[in-house]
Amino acid sequence: MGRPPKITGALREELWRRYKAGETVFGIGRALDQRQATIHRLLQATGGIAPTHRSRSSRVLSFSEREEISRGVAAGYTFRAIARGLHRAVSTVSQEVARHGGRPHYRAAPADSAAWESARRPKRCLLAKNLELRRIVAGKLKQDWSPQQIASWLREQYPGNPEMWVSHETIYRSLFVQARGALKKQLTGHLRSRRRIRRSRHAMDCGHHRGEIIGAVSIRERPAEANDRAVPGHWEGDLVEGSRGTYIATLVERQSRFVILVKLSDKRTEIVVDALGKAIRKLPTALRRSLTWDRGMELANHSSFTVATDVQVYFCDPSSPWQRGSNENTNGLLRQYYPKGKDLSAVSQAQLDTVARKLNTRPRETLNWKTPAYILETSVSTTH
Secondary structure, three states: OOOOOOOOHHHHHHHHHHHHOOOOHHHHHHHHOOOHHHHHHHHHHOOOOOOOOOOOOOOOOOHHHHHHHHHHHHOOOOHHHHHHHHOOOHHHHHHHHHHOOHHHHOOHHHHHHHHHHHOOOOOOOHHHHOHHHHHHHHHHHHOOOOHHHHHHHHHHHOOOOHHHOOOHHHHHHHHHOHHHOOOOHHHHHHOOOOOOOOOOOOOOOOOOOOOOOOOOOEHHHOOHHHHOOOOOOEEEEEEEEOHHHOEEEEEEEOOOOOEEEEEOOOOOHHHHHHHHHHHHHOOOHHHOOEEEEOOOHHHOOHHHHHHHHOOEEEEOOOOOHHHHHHHHHHHHHHOOOOOOOOOOOOOOHHHHHHHHHHHHOOOEHHHOOEOHHHHHHHHHHHHO
């Protein structure tokens, strides 16, 4: 196949246009006839943030003017004659030629390239200049605060000191664009997404990624009895992630907060759907009404799950974890047993059943200090 064609200025602009519109690396590579690795390397170099478009002032020499100077020098014209033709000062022409090798060596292209490079005046970003602010931001990131939370907290904490304010966008740029030299790259591991490259905010709208699930039924179509927790059998589900790409699935019954934990070998949709299906089919028919999931592609094969269990799946809106509030809260309780960073591959289903039993027999304030197991048993018997 040979080496891929070099990404020129025009291709580079098209790449960033497509990336900011939310297209995937695969889609961009196919559209530009470039390898995915080539596209990914270019994005990674700037952390997925498009470089600022550079422009030159009308007061400085343009490339075409430098070409005229080069022709005039080659023809032996005086600087005064060249300047007259360009409507420039003689000193502008003479200094230009002297700066780039003098009459014997002046060439338009190298001179223009050198001028662009020398015009760079990198301005240190706010976090690079303010050491105290940088220390505070880094500390909050280590506590798993989001850039938006940090930016809002700083304004509340230092209302009369704008020097201690920083926008969330500046924090993101300092993390993803390492040339700024402000925040260490390792701190991106504390972001919720843990990405090394900033994704477009439009990325949820197109391409093969979180959010695109064929035939997904919105949570807005979920029946009222599920929304108001009127009857048992409506579940919320999610994956809890450990280190080294290990996962367990959590299922929480909305009315009783009863939890089921399911061991997974990995998060491929066929694995997750099969494991959830086996867990759901063990339940009485009265407890198999619906399942609400987020936009994770691990349930892309939801239609097979519904066929196997007769349980309709509803999907939350993108980036809306509060729509599965019971499940999110239970995942937080689960971290007491399986903290972040723990390798879950060695956890057996029997161990998960033990933890689930503890959670289900623990009194809950939201249940008026009844246990989830008691509420579920009472609801089922009342329904029958």
